[in-house]
Amino acid sequence: MKPRGLAEADLRRSGFGTGIVLTGDGLVMTNFHVVNGAQEILIRPRGSTVDVPAEIVGMDGATDVALLRAKSGDWKAATLTSSDRVQPGDVVLALGSPFGLEQTVTLGIVSATGRAEIRGLASSLQDFIQTDAAINPGNSGGPLVDGRGRVIGMNTARYGGEGIGLAVPVNLALKVADDLMKGGRVKRGMLGVRLVDVDPQVIAELKLSSAAKGAVVLHVEAGQAADKAGLLPGDVIVSVNGQAVTSRARFLMRMTTLKTGEVVKLAYFRASEQRETEATLMDTPVKLPPATLERELLPGLKVALVDEKLRNKLLLQPSFHALLVLEDYKTPEGVLKLSAGDFILRVNGSSPYPNDGDTPESLMQRLTPKKAVVLLHIQRKNGEEADVGLVVPPGINK
Template identity: 40%
Template sequence: MDYSIFRVFDDSGAERESVLPNAVARDDTALMDAYSNAVVDVVDAVSPAVVHVQVKSTRGGRTGQGSGSGVVVSPDGLVLTNNHVIEGAQSIALVQSDGQRFGARLVGRDPDTDIAVLRAETTERLKFARLANSKKLRPGQIAIAIGNPLGFQSSVTAGIISAVGRSLRAENGRLIDDVVQTDAALNPGNSGGPLVNSSGHVIGINTATIMGAQGLCFAVASNTAEYVLTQILSHGRVRRGVLGIVAEHVALPQRIRHALGLTQAGAIGIRSVQSPGPAETAGLKAGDIMIALDGAAIAGVDDVARVLDAKHINQKVLATVLRAGEKLEFSIVPEERN
């Protein structure tokens, strides 16, 4: 076996020689090449579906211009972006990666999740990206962000998924649940662009960074974005029932799943209970773990939003929770979110 010699320094600062088999070095190179090729393939596939969103808006009596990113999710021109990108817009234009430009109209928006839906004003069939099932995401998976940070069109950053099931406060003060945390660098202008996986499917809509913190970037999970999209297309807005809780995704230990005969890997942990509110009235407490609602398994926060649609507002639903290892059921009457 052939070797390469490297000069390194130990903890005391003394220089010494180290050897590394060239085969190992070649393996590392092959892995890096595979990673690079995977990112390149994803960018080639998804970039045509990413658009630069240009907005003329009025806020506080002042007229200005803004921009962000968006992603086409259907060939007839449906585009997902952030609500804060288009808020107050008087006119919206979309620019594709090849420079083609066309207008867009607002189909609907949901400030609670910072998601907006646009319709491209073109008769052409557009390249589009498919939405992934964000419930299957795991920390450590590759995450690739494509957008227009600081006005630089079609920029790409790559990293990993740092965490799933986070909560993030939207501009209107509401908590956005089921947020994906990534260390793929995001900057102003990335807002509304896609966060994609190694298969080229959208796993989130980039929404925010924490200024002054490195590697803390967030995207609204694709399942939440898809739910908002379908609600807006069906009703023009998102009608929601609320339980009056703040919750986060939690993993269910195997022993608990086995003991209770559960097939789901996760549930939601209740961090706090609003007073007054439906959950408090029903008897739920902080620390409870909700595993089912209205007979549907609750494996993540986005599942609650799906159950609490318009037809469940002011109607009794049964919540199944774990409390101190005991399985309990509570009857709750969701209220409509204002």
């Protein structure tokens, strides 16, 4: 049985992937690793021979989820159901275009749920459905459906040899997609701790029960939410909002959809005594690497020239030339125009590409606006490109 609304994303640079249509106006969910770095994205609806251009709404590498929007066409949304009810032994179908073979269906069962800490994958936050339905290159981003054709997960990877396929539970994927729709990225609340799993060495050092499970607090960042809630190194977190935590990976998954400002209830052990506390999550700070040359392009708009050193740190292509925005930039009315981490690709049509004889200082001077109105062509952190108009404050560059 095929769910309605499947789409294949034809990526000129990196091949084929598959997507799940969420809405009739063309919102499509797929994997981050399918579209990350793509210069052009074309979506081919099920049963069609016509490719439709699409744009990236937002991406989240931590969960390997991306949200696209088709630029035209009427779409049929897939039928979804809750992934919380999925159990080992359930019959499932994996759909997609493995190796470019369109509309391929494979049959299997759910082998396990809650798979985590699997190395070599794009996602760092993992809570996979494991299936023995065949998942191959080209299936990524496509639906894993139950026996009634309802989407329960998004196919992500084949692990190891044959018979081990992994899918992101649809409930998690939809929560991430909702955040991407609202703001282009997932803003996760920060507790401010470093954790390790309970292992025999930890059990011996902390004198825990041999059956103890949880996430051990290794470090608490001063001034962050955990510090204010009274957590200390050595505490063993065993639940988040009443949901059990059996490992560091499970703790991270419990926290992944919680937002800045939310109050989270934590249960933990300290010296064999169970305690509870509440922590108000804080915003995750943006950490940008130092650059060779930093300057204010406009008053309050702090940028860095992307040079070889910065390209290496940010894993950018050698041919990438831009200005990196170092701090959020708002208008005097408080409207956010640029975010820390955005790239400025052109200033009034001029590229940061160095001319013969340019020094970093002369290049920055050449890019500094001389007109009252400035048009910036930018690439946001989610990969989307946009034009942003700014008005130069009176008196600058006179």
